[in-house]
Amino acid sequence: MANWRAVFIGFVTTIVLSIVGLAIPGIGQLVAGLGGGFVAGFIAGGGLLRGAWHGLLAGAxxxxxxxxxxxxxxxxxxxxLGPIGGLLGVGVFAFATAIALIMALESALAGAIGGVLSG
Known part of the structure; x- marks a missing residue:
């Protein structure tokens, strides 16, 4: 069962670090995903898989x-822009969703490390 408190704290950490990370495009967002996943995994504890699961949830x-x-x-x-503008939004959403998948995977990796280090 998921520790939603750990997921929420990891999510908030990701958001805060993402906002701060806007000063360093790309690297700032990478650090935000890693930081939020680590925090979620560390708070959830329980080892490698539990930490990875909570990091994945927070990142996703x-x-x-x-x-x-x-x-x-x-x-x-x-x-x-008319009809083309709506298609532009769908394309951006698809691109952003792919980035979200990458962010979830990096958060899972950091969460696994946090889960191992917590206990």
Missing amino acids: LGGIIGAFLLGVVVSLTGLA
Whole structure:
């Protein structure tokens, strides 16, 4: 069973580090995913698999919500462009979802390390 407190704290850590990481594009987002996953895995404890699971959940939650918000913003902005603007939003959502998958996997790796180090 998932420790949702650990997942939520890891998610919030990811969001905060992502905002701070905007100053260093690319690397800042990578560090945010790793940091949030590590925190989720460390708080959940229980070893390698439990830490990886909680890191994955925290990273996926942050990535999916971020992809959704980015897709909505681009779609609403694209309404001024007519039908092409809506397709632009769908394309951006698909790209952001792929990035979210990568973020979830890196968070799972960091969560596994956090889970091992916690106990």
